[in-house]
Amino acid sequence: MSQDPRFAGDPLLVRAGRGLVPTPYAAAIHDHVHELTRGARAMLQPRNDRLELAALERNFTLRANEAFVAFFSVPLMQAVDAVAPHVRLCFTPKPNKDVAALRDGSIDLEIGVGDTTAPEMRARLLFHDRYVGVVRAGHPLLAEPNVTPERYAACKHVAASPRGEVAASVDEPLAALGLRREIHTVVPGFPDAMRIARHSDLVALVPQSCLGNALASDHAAKLGLQHFDLPVPTPEFTIDAMWHPRMDAYPAHGWLRGIVFSVVQEAYPRLADNG
Structure with a gap:
């Protein structure tokens, strides 16, 4: 004025x-x-607008790795389409953990290991996870009851890494025993590693959640795979949904976060945090 x-x-x-x-x-x-x-x-003043999901027209961009897209894109799409048919989910790959896309709004929600160093980011635990070994059904490694570190390390392995790195959490405890895996093949993602393990004698290291929504041995058999506990201790890790605090009060974003959590919890009731 x-x-x-x-x-x-x-x-x-x-x-x-x-x-x-x-x-x-x-x-x-x-x-x-x-x-x-x-x-x-x-x-x-706080907005009192009621969220009309049936009329909501919005694109939501989710950044997640290949495994999450492979196992969750369909149930998420179905859950969203059932109540908000004009909402579009756009999945984008995770080349790195740069939070700039969350800050500038080009990414609405990030799904991944909750180890971001950006202090302002919000996060909600989706589930706890851990690594397991995966081999084809009838693999010689499982011919004996116990998989020992020596027998595990003696196998040839397929590693999943989008950037070609082969080091994994299993390698340090193996090295402490004087053992080392032989990495025969490196692929971009966990679904690729499971596919190769299914059709070869290579051993894959994948998150337990990659085995699908049922972790029983009969389900693994349907996939043509068998999974086993690693013979050395490895740490658990958490998978979080992360977003920028500017989205906290946006009703449509809150609804999206709820949909993601409920779909994950339904798929992995043994792994999801019910709190």
Whole structure:
């Protein structure tokens, strides 16, 4: 608001005895100040808009690795389409853990290991996970009841790494025993590693969640695979949904987060955090 040149430098209030009285300048801007105040209050009041999912038209971009897309894209699409048919889910790959895309709004939700160093990011635990070994049904490694570190390390392995790295959490405890895996093949993602293990004698190292929504041995048999506990201790890890705090109060984003959590919890009831 530009100041009226007639009142340039005028104060708003001046002393009159023991009190204060408005100046002509204060009287001149009275109505305009009240208008601005009403507008500011309207802007700052909580929105009471009801989220109409059936009419919601919105693209949501989720950044996740290949395994998450492989196992969750269909149930997520079905859950969203059932109540919000005009919402589009766009899955994008995770070349790195750069949070710039969350900050600038080009990514709505990130799914992955919850180890971001960005202090402002919000996160919700989706499930706990751990690595297991996977081989084809009837693999010689499982011919004996116990998989020992020596027998495990003696096998040839397929490693999943989008950037070609082969080091994994299993390698350090193996090295402490004087053992080392022989990496025969490197592929971009866990589904690729499972596919190769199914059709060869290579041993794959994958998150337990990659085995699908049932972790029983009969389900693994249907996949043509068998899984086993690793013969050395490896740490568990968490898979989180992460987003920028600017989305906290956006009802549609809150609904999306709820859909993702409920679909994951339904798929992996033994792994999801029910709290």
